[in-house]
Amino acid sequence: MRTFDVSTRTDGSTVVLEVAGSVDAVTAVRLADELQAQLDAGRPRIVVDLGAVSYASSAALRVLLAAVKGARGAGGDLRLAAVTPGVAKVFELAGFDAIVQRYDDAAAAVASFA
Amino acid sequence: MANPLRITKPATPANLALFLTLIDVLGDRHDLPAEARSDLRLLAEEACTNVVLHAYPEREPGDLTLELSFADGIATVHLEDDGVPFGPDDAPPAELGGDWQQRPEGGVGWHLIKNMSDELAYERLGERNRLTLRKRVAAA
Numbered sequence: 001m002r003t004f005d006v007s008t009r010t011d012g013s014t015v016v017l018e019v020a021g022s023v024d025a026v027t028a029v030r031l032a033d034e035l036q037a038q039l040d041a042g043r044p045r046i047v048v049d050l051g052a053v054s055y056a057s058s059a060a061l062r063v064l065l066a067a068v069k070g071a072r073g074a075g076g077d078l079r080l081a082a083v084t085p086g087v088a089k090v091f092e093l094a095g096f097d098a099i100v101q102r103y104d105d106a107a108a109a110v111a112s113f114a
Numbered sequence: 115m116a117n118p119l120r121i122t123k124p125a126t127p128a129n130l131a132l133f134l135t136l137i138d139v140l141g142d143r144h145d146l147p148a149e150a151r152s153d154l155r156l157l158a159e160e161a162c163t164n165v166v167l168h169a170y171p172e173r174e175p176g177d178l179t180l181e182l183s184f185a186d187g188i189a190t191v192h193l194e195d196d197g198v199p200f201g202p203d204d205a206p207p208a209e210l211g212g213d214w215q216q217r218p219e220g221g222v223g224w225h226l227i228k229n230m231s232d233e234l235a236y237e238r239l240g241e242r243n244r245l246t247l248r249k250r251v252a253a254a
Contacts, residue, residue: 024134065219
C-alpha cells in the first residue's frame with residue numbers, strides 16, 4: 001500500500017515541506033496543491049524535505065519543476081533536502097540535478113537561503 | 115513459475131492506483147527487495163501513465179491490461195491497449211538540457227523507462243499496442 005503525507009512548517013522566511021511516502025501519478029497532485037498554496041501565500045522560499053520519501057516518479061519531477069519555476073519567478077527558489085538514494089537515482093536520470101539544488105538536510109537547505 | 119498477475123481496467127487516471135497496486139502484490143508474492151519494487155513500480159507507472167495520457171485522445175478511454183510476472187530473477191511488465199499507436203520511438207526525445215526556464219515539465223516518462231529497463235519490446239499488433247519491459251532483480 002502506497003502512502004503519502006505532507007506537512008508544512010516555517011523557519012524564518014523559509015517554508016519547509018516535509019514529504020513522506022510515495023510521490024507518484026496518484027499522489028503528486030497533493031504535493032502540487034501544497035506547493036501552490038505556499039506560492040499563492042507569497043512564500044517563494046521553499047525547502048522540500050524528501051528524507052521520508054521512498055519513491056518518486058516523473059509525476060514528482062513535473063510538480064517540483066513547476067514549483068521551481070513559480071518560486072524563482074517570484075524571487076525565491078525551491079531547494080531539496082535529504083533526497084534518498086532511490087529518489088536521487090530518478091532525479092539524476094532525468095537531469096534534474098542540473099536545475100535544482102540539493103542539500104544533505106533541511107537545516108542546510110534553509111541556511112542556504114540566508 | 116507462478117501464474118502472472120493481471121488486471122484489465124479502463125485507462126483512466128482514477129484507475130492508476132489500481133494498476134500500481136499490482137506491483138505491491140508482485141513484490142509481496144515473490145518477496146522482492148525494496149529497490150527492485152521501486153524500479154518495477156517506476157516502469158509500470160510510467161508505462162501506464164503513457165497509456166492513460168496518450169493512447170485514447172479525444173475518445174472514451176479503452177481498456178488497459180497490465181500483466182506482471184517474475185521468474186528466474188527477471189521481472190516482466192507487460193501492457194496491452196487498443197489505443198492509437200504509441201511506442202518508444204513515437205515519443206519526442208526528452209529535453210534534459212538547457213536551463214530551468216526552458217525545461218518542459220513533462221516528457222521524461224519514456225526516458226526513464228528506457229534507462230530503467232533491461233529489455234524493452236514494443237509491437238503494434240492489429241489495433242493493439244503491446245509493450246513488454248523486463249528487469250533483472252538482484253536477490254534480497
